[in-house]
Amino acid sequence: MLLSLVAALAVTAAASARPADQAFFGAPPPPPPPLPAPAIPLGNDSHASSFAPLLPPAIPLAVKSPYLNCWLSAGGDDGSKGYLAGSWAQHWPVHYAGSQRDHRLSWAGLIDIDGETFEFLGAPLSDAAPLLGPSKVARQTAFVYTATRSIFTFEARGVEFNATFLSPVSPNDVVRQSLPFSYLIVEVDPSALAKHAISVYTDISGEWASGEASVDLTWTYTSGSGVGTHAISRQKQLRFGEVAEQAEYGRATYATALRKGVVAGSGPADQLRKRFIHHGKLDGSHDVEYRKLDDRQPVFGFSVALSGQDPTAVFTIGHVRDPYVNYVTPDGQVNLSGAWTTRWPHYIDAISAFQSSASRALDEATRFDHTLREDARRVSGDNYAAIVELSTRQAFATFELTTGVDDDWKEDKEAVMAHLKEISSNGDMTTIDVVFPLHPILLYTNPTLLAYLLEPLLRYTHSGLYPNRWPVHDLGTYPNSTGYNRGDDEPMPVEESGNMLWMALAYFQLTGDKAWVEKHYDVFKQWTTFLTDDGLVPAEQLSTDDFAGTLANQTNLAMKAIVGIGAMAELANGIGRWTDWVHYRSVAKAYAAEWTKMAMTDAGGVRHAKLAYQDEDSWGTLYNLFGDRALNLQLFDRNLYKDQAEWYERKFEKYGLPLDSRHAWAKTDWHLFAAGSATTKEGRDSFVDSLVDFLQAGKVDAPFPDLYETPTASFPGREGFDWPIYFIARPVVGGHFALLALEKADGANGVDEDHFRE
Known part of the structure; x- marks a missing residue:
C-alpha cells in the first residue's frame, strides 16, 4: 500500500x-x-x-x-x-x-x-x-x-x-x-x-x-x-x-x-x-x-x-x-x-x-508534526493529540504577520506586528478576548508570537488615543485597525484587563523579557489599578462569553480580575519593583479570600462556585482558575480545585460540560482550560474525551466549532432567535493547547504537576 x-x-x-x-x-x-x-x-x-x-x-x-x-x-x-x-x-x-x-x-x-x-x-x-x-x-x-x-x-x-x-x-x-x-x-x-x-x-x-x-x-x-x-x-x-x-x-x-x-x-x-x-x-x-x-x-x-x-x-x-x-x-x-x-x-x-x-x-x-503528536500523547494521550493536531492550522490561519510601526508612527520594515481576525463571530480585529484563548498555542510553539499580537494593542494604548482606564476590546473590523478613539468599543473592562495582565505574565515567565515589561509597565499598572477598584465585585457587564449576555457579580469574571492583579504582582517582582509587588500580592490574596466567601455555595449537595454571587442556585465552569494554576500564583486554596472537580463530574452531559447553568452550551477552549486545573488525570481526561465524542458525533459540518450543545453535539440554538449560533474556524481553538502550554509553564516555574495532583 x-x-x-x-x-x-x-x-x-x-x-x-x-x-x-x-x-x-x-x-x-x-x-x-x-x-x-x-x-x-x-x-x-x-x-x-x-x-x-x-x-x-x-x-x-x-x-x-x-x-x-x-x-x-x-x-x-x-x-x-x-x-x-x-x-x-x-x-x-x-x-x-x-x-x-x-x-x-x-x-x-x-x-x-x-x-x-x-x-x-x-x-x-x-x-x-x-x-x-x-x-x-x-x-x-x-x-x-x-x-x-x-x-x-x-x-x-x-x-x-x-x-x-x-x-x-x-x-x-x-x-x-x-x-x-x-x-x-x-x-x-x-x-x-x-x-x-x-x-x-x-x-x-x-x-x-x-x-x-x-x-x-x-x-x-x-x-x-x-x-x-x-x-x-x-x-x-x-x-x-x-x-x-x-x-x-x-x-x-x-x-x-x-x-x-x-x-x-x-x-x-x-x-x-x-x-x-x-x-x-x-x-x-x-x-x-x-x-x-x-x-x-x-x-x-x-x-x-x-x-x-x-x-x-x-x-x-x-x-x-x-x-x-x-x-x-x-x-x-x-x-x-x-x-x-x-x-x-x-x-x-x-x-x-x-x-x-x-x-x-x-x-x-x-x-513539527511528530514533535507535536508525541508531546500531546505524553501529556494526555491519543485523544488529546487528535484535538490539537486538528486545531493547529485553524489557529495559525487566523492571524497575519506584518511590518511594524516606529516611534514616529511610520511603517517600520524591521519591526513585526501580528493582527488577528475574529473569524465567523463578527470579524473584529485583534479582539483581546479572542487573542486570549488563542494564546496557549503560541506559548507552546513560540511565545514571541504572543508579543507580536499584543504589540498593536499596546502601541494603541501608548498613543493616548483610547480614553478608557481599561484595554480596548478590539481595534476595528479586519483588516481595518481604526481603533475606538471615543472609547465606544464593546465594553468588557474587567475581562480585557485581566486577559492582558494574564498574557503579559505568561509571556514573561517563558521569555524573561524584562525590557518588554519595563516598556509597558505603566500601562499594566493602570489596568491593575482599575481591577483593584472594580474587579472583585464586577458591575453588570459582558464577559468573553458575550453571546450569553450581561450579568452582574460574575464569579468567574471576578476570578479573572484577581488573577490579573496577582499577575501584576509577579511582573513587578520580575523587574525589581518590590513595593508594587508587596502591594498587589497582598491585594490579590485578600481578594481571593473575599471571593471565596461570596462565590462558594453548598447548594446541590456539593460545594462549588456560583455563576454570580447573588444566585445560590447557579453554577458555571470556572475556567479562569486555570490562570492561578498555569501562572503558579497560588492565590486560591487547593480545596477549591477539588470542589470544582467533584461538581463538574455531576454536571457532565453526553458530550461535555455545559458552560454554566443558563444553557446546555459548551465552549471547547474553556473545556481545555478547565482540564488544566483538574486535580486528577481522570478528571482532565474526561474533558478531553468529551471533545472527541463531540467531533465523532458528526452533527456539525464546519471547521472545529467551539460552541455546541452538550446533549446533542449540534450547533447551539439561541433563545428568542430562529437561527443557530455558528462559531466556526475561529482562533480560539488555540486554547486547546492549554495542557501543552501548562507543561511549558510548569517547567519554567519549577512546578511538579504530579505533586499538584496529590
Missing part, C-alpha cells in the same frame, strides 16, 4: 535534505491507531475509506490566512463524509439566515491513467456528467491528518496515489510563517509509472479571488524563475474590503514548477477539463476574455505528466495582497505590508521561493 511505502520514506526524509527536483513526498510517520469509528455512515464497507486519527467535521485543505482558508466539509447531513472527490471545497462555510452563496471554492483534480480519467478532487466530473463523459471517481482508501497536513490515499486502475494538502507552520521564522501559500502534492508510487502512462490535472476557479459571484475578473499568466503562475483578481479592487468574508483586493494565485511534461492553461471550466480528458494534457492555450466570475466559469490550471524520475506534482495555491492592513496612529492610518515582503518585494518571487522549497517544507512539517 502506498501509504505504508511513503511513510517509511518520510522517516528518512526528515534526516536529510533533498534537491527539490528529486523530492518524493510521502505521508507522515505511521499514525496512531484510529480512534473509535465516527457515528457517520461511510457507505459500502468494502469501499470505505479509513480515517485517522478521526473523521473531523471539516478537513483543512489550504488553511494559511484569513483569506486563504479552504476546507472540505465532512460532517452533518450534507457533508462529504470525508471523501475528497465528489464535493467542492469551501471558504470556511459561513452559516447565517438568508445566505445566498454556498462559498464554494472550485478546486478540481483529475488523474489520467492509460487514457482513462478519474476524479479525485472536487466534483469536476460528478457535476458535469454527461457533458464531460462518464463520471469515474478514484476510490479513496484512507485519510490521515496531522498538524500541518491532510493526506488522502486513492486507488484507480490498480494504481495507488496520494493527494497531500500541506499548510506549513513555521512559528520560529516570521517571514516563512507570513507567506500566504499552501501546497497540494500529488504523488504516485514510482513503480507504477514503469507500467502506466499517468498525468495529473488540477485547476482553481475565479471563486478564489472574490466572494461576489457577479464581479468582473481579470487574470494573468507568467513564467519566470522556473515557475508558472496564474494570478486572478477582481477588476475593480476594493482596498481593505471584503465580500462574504473574502478579500476583495489582491490576487488569488496558482502555480507549479515548469519542467518537461508541465502545461499551463485557462478557459471555461468545461472546455479546459474536457481538453485534459480527451488528450491527457492541456495544449497551452489561455483564455483572454475577461468576464464575470459566474460567466462560463473561468478556471486556471496545469497538466503534469509524471514519470519514474518525476513521480510527484506539486502545486502552490495562495492569496496575496499589499498592503495587508491599515493601522491607527496619532498621525492617521498607516499601511502595513506582510512580513514576507521584506524578503521578496514582489509576490512572484515569493511564490517561486515557496514552490522551490517544497522539499524543505515537507521535512520541517514532518518534524
Whole structure:
C-alpha cells in the first residue's frame, strides 16, 4: 500500500535534505491507531475509506490566512463524509439566515491513467456528467491528518496515489510563517509509472479571488524563475474590503514548477477539463476574455505528466495582497505590508521561493508534526493529540504577520506586528478576548508570537488615543485597525484587563523579557489599578462569553480580575519593583479570600462556585482558575480545585460540560482550560474525551466549532432567535493547547504537576 511505502520514506526524509527536483513526498510517520469509528455512515464497507486519527467535521485543505482558508466539509447531513472527490471545497462555510452563496471554492483534480480519467478532487466530473463523459471517481482508501497536513490515499486502475494538502507552520521564522501559500502534492508510487502512462490535472476557479459571484475578473499568466503562475483578481479592487468574508483586493494565485511534461492553461471550466480528458494534457492555450466570475466559469490550471524520475506534482495555491492592513496612529492610518515582503518585494518571487522549497517544507512539517503528536500523547494521550493536531492550522490561519510601526508612527520594515481576525463571530480585529484563548498555542510553539499580537494593542494604548482606564476590546473590523478613539468599543473592562495582565505574565515567565515589561509597565499598572477598584465585585457587564449576555457579580469574571492583579504582582517582582509587588500580592490574596466567601455555595449537595454571587442556585465552569494554576500564583486554596472537580463530574452531559447553568452550551477552549486545573488525570481526561465524542458525533459540518450543545453535539440554538449560533474556524481553538502550554509553564516555574495532583 502506498501509504505504508511513503511513510517509511518520510522517516528518512526528515534526516536529510533533498534537491527539490528529486523530492518524493510521502505521508507522515505511521499514525496512531484510529480512534473509535465516527457515528457517520461511510457507505459500502468494502469501499470505505479509513480515517485517522478521526473523521473531523471539516478537513483543512489550504488553511494559511484569513483569506486563504479552504476546507472540505465532512460532517452533518450534507457533508462529504470525508471523501475528497465528489464535493467542492469551501471558504470556511459561513452559516447565517438568508445566505445566498454556498462559498464554494472550485478546486478540481483529475488523474489520467492509460487514457482513462478519474476524479479525485472536487466534483469536476460528478457535476458535469454527461457533458464531460462518464463520471469515474478514484476510490479513496484512507485519510490521515496531522498538524500541518491532510493526506488522502486513492486507488484507480490498480494504481495507488496520494493527494497531500500541506499548510506549513513555521512559528520560529516570521517571514516563512507570513507567506500566504499552501501546497497540494500529488504523488504516485514510482513503480507504477514503469507500467502506466499517468498525468495529473488540477485547476482553481475565479471563486478564489472574490466572494461576489457577479464581479468582473481579470487574470494573468507568467513564467519566470522556473515557475508558472496564474494570478486572478477582481477588476475593480476594493482596498481593505471584503465580500462574504473574502478579500476583495489582491490576487488569488496558482502555480507549479515548469519542467518537461508541465502545461499551463485557462478557459471555461468545461472546455479546459474536457481538453485534459480527451488528450491527457492541456495544449497551452489561455483564455483572454475577461468576464464575470459566474460567466462560463473561468478556471486556471496545469497538466503534469509524471514519470519514474518525476513521480510527484506539486502545486502552490495562495492569496496575496499589499498592503495587508491599515493601522491607527496619532498621525492617521498607516499601511502595513506582510512580513514576507521584506524578503521578496514582489509576490512572484515569493511564490517561486515557496514552490522551490517544497522539499524543505515537507521535512520541517514532518518534524513539527511528530514533535507535536508525541508531546500531546505524553501529556494526555491519543485523544488529546487528535484535538490539537486538528486545531493547529485553524489557529495559525487566523492571524497575519506584518511590518511594524516606529516611534514616529511610520511603517517600520524591521519591526513585526501580528493582527488577528475574529473569524465567523463578527470579524473584529485583534479582539483581546479572542487573542486570549488563542494564546496557549503560541506559548507552546513560540511565545514571541504572543508579543507580536499584543504589540498593536499596546502601541494603541501608548498613543493616548483610547480614553478608557481599561484595554480596548478590539481595534476595528479586519483588516481595518481604526481603533475606538471615543472609547465606544464593546465594553468588557474587567475581562480585557485581566486577559492582558494574564498574557503579559505568561509571556514573561517563558521569555524573561524584562525590557518588554519595563516598556509597558505603566500601562499594566493602570489596568491593575482599575481591577483593584472594580474587579472583585464586577458591575453588570459582558464577559468573553458575550453571546450569553450581561450579568452582574460574575464569579468567574471576578476570578479573572484577581488573577490579573496577582499577575501584576509577579511582573513587578520580575523587574525589581518590590513595593508594587508587596502591594498587589497582598491585594490579590485578600481578594481571593473575599471571593471565596461570596462565590462558594453548598447548594446541590456539593460545594462549588456560583455563576454570580447573588444566585445560590447557579453554577458555571470556572475556567479562569486555570490562570492561578498555569501562572503558579497560588492565590486560591487547593480545596477549591477539588470542589470544582467533584461538581463538574455531576454536571457532565453526553458530550461535555455545559458552560454554566443558563444553557446546555459548551465552549471547547474553556473545556481545555478547565482540564488544566483538574486535580486528577481522570478528571482532565474526561474533558478531553468529551471533545472527541463531540467531533465523532458528526452533527456539525464546519471547521472545529467551539460552541455546541452538550446533549446533542449540534450547533447551539439561541433563545428568542430562529437561527443557530455558528462559531466556526475561529482562533480560539488555540486554547486547546492549554495542557501543552501548562507543561511549558510548569517547567519554567519549577512546578511538579504530579505533586499538584496529590
